Amino acid sequence: MNEQGKPEVPEIFTRRVVRSLPPQELEARILAFLASRRLCVLSTCRNRIPRATPILFRSKGFILYMAGEPGQKLGNIKQNPNVSVAVFDPKSEFSDDIHDITGLQIRGRGRLLGKQDQGFMEAFGLFGRPEAWAEHWFGMMIEVVPDRIELLSMALKSGNYAARQIWTRSGL
Numbered sequence: 535m536n537e538q539g540k541p542e543v544p545e546i547f548t549r550r551v552v553r554s555l556p557p558q559e560l561e562a563r564i565l566a567f568l569a570s571r572r573l574c575v576l577s578t579c580r581n582r583i584p585r586a587t588p589i590l591f592r593s594k595g596f597i598l599y600m601a602g603e604p605g606q607k608l609g610n611i612k613q614n615p616n617v618s619v620a621v622f623d624p625k626s627e628f629s630d631d632i633h634d635i636t637g638l639q640i641r642g643r644g645r646l647l648g649k650q651d652q653g654f655m656e657a658f659g660l661f662g663r664p665e666a667w668a669e670h671w672f673g674m675m676i677e678v679v680p681d682r683i684e685l686l687s688m689a690l691k692s693g694n695y696a697a698r699q700i701w702t703r704s705g706l
Contacts, residue, residue: 552696560699564683567638568593568621576600576676577618578610578644585610589676591619592660596683596703598640599657600676608646608674617644617678633689642680653677679703 555563577586587607591600598619602608611617622637647654649668657675658668683701691697 551691551694553694555690555695555699557701560685560701563687563699564638564685564701565593565595567623567636567685568596568598571621571623573621574598574600575620576607576644576678577620578607578614579616580606580610580613590661591621592657594657594660596680598678598680599660600678601658601661601671601673602646602676603673608676611644611646611676615643615645617642619678619680633692635686635688637686639684639686640678640680641682642678645677645679647675647677 554560572590572592574589574591575586576589576591577584579585585606587605589600589602589607591598593599619640619642620637621640623634626634626636647657654675655665655668657677658671659665680701681703685699685701686697687699688697690699
């Protein structure tokens with residue numbers, strides 16, 4: 535409690551920092567976070583009706599791959615390839631430590647890969663399933679190429695960096 539009898543506000547909430555991570559460090563943090571996670575929420579949209587789908591993913595560099603069973607998300611991507619993906623650290627869900635809040639918000643373009651498409655088997659292989667399973671699977675691989683990734687990590691404030699860091703694909 536402060537002198538007025540009000541609860542103290544943690545410094546992490548009041549500290550204003552806008553300093554960006556060096557680009558190579560930001561990229562390394564994003565890639566490490568993607569490699570350490572397996573579940574995301576894929577958001578698609580068709581006719582201005584959004585849909586958010588929890589789905590397993592694997593990454594290769596900044597590109598994400600998801601094994602999509604037939605459903606609305608595949609139809610949405612066919613109609614509108616603009617997607618958003620959220621990935622978070624589940625540790626923060628049950629932690630009272632504000633420093634544990636970490637996640638990514640990804641904006642990019644989705645592309646569907648069928649068995650006949652180049653890159654399908656490589657993407658399928660990222661999931662560690664036997665190659666023979668692919669011939670019996672009736673889904674599609676979803677490839678998401680990010681245009682922009684926002685890293686939110688409250689712990690960055692402890693290093694005098696902004697909690698929100700932005701990565702954009704070169705050439706945009």
